[in-house]
Amino acid sequence: MRRPLEPDMFDELCPSGLLPFRFGDKWAALIIRCLEDGPRRFSELRVPLRRVTPKVLTRTLRSLERDGLVSRTAHAGPAPRVEYALTPLGRSTLAPLAAACAWSAEHWDELLDARETWDSRTRRA
Numbered sequence: 001m002r003r004p005l006e007p008d009m010f011d012e013l014c015p016s017g018l019l020p021f022r023f024g025d026k027w028a029a030l031i032i033r034c035l036e037d038g039p040r041r042f043s044e045l046r047v048p049l050r051r052v053t054p055k056v057l058t059r060t061l062r063s064l065e066r067d068g069l070v071s072r073t074a075h076a077g078p079a080p081r082v083e084y085a086l087t088p089l090g091r092s093t094l095a096p097l098a099a100a101c102a103w104s105a106e107h108w109d110e111l112l113d114a115r116e117t118w119d120s121r122t123r124r125a
Helices: 028-034 042-046 054-066 094-106 108-124
Strands: 070-075 081-086
Touching: 028 042, 028 054, 028 094, 042 054, 042 081, 054 070, 094 108
Parallel strands: none
Antiparallel strands: 070 081
């Protein structure tokens, strides 16, 4: 017999709500990887993240900044610019992120097969 799920399993004090990147968030982990080697300007991030709209990229950067993972620095001068960088807290996510990437690489074929099976089943339905 299975143990019943706790009704307050995900209450407002549950740490899972504080996860800086969620499995459904397409861009946060990718942005963190882009910032791994140092600060980047928005236009630099747009190159490898060309599939994300500027609006979504801005929203995700703000969310990462809010979570304390990314810092935003505005540089004044004749050519003002803004750079984004990982904070020490953001850097601490690199190891778990690398583990998740390694897991994905290890299970790549299984994941693709599962998706293909699911897609072919749902197309017939």
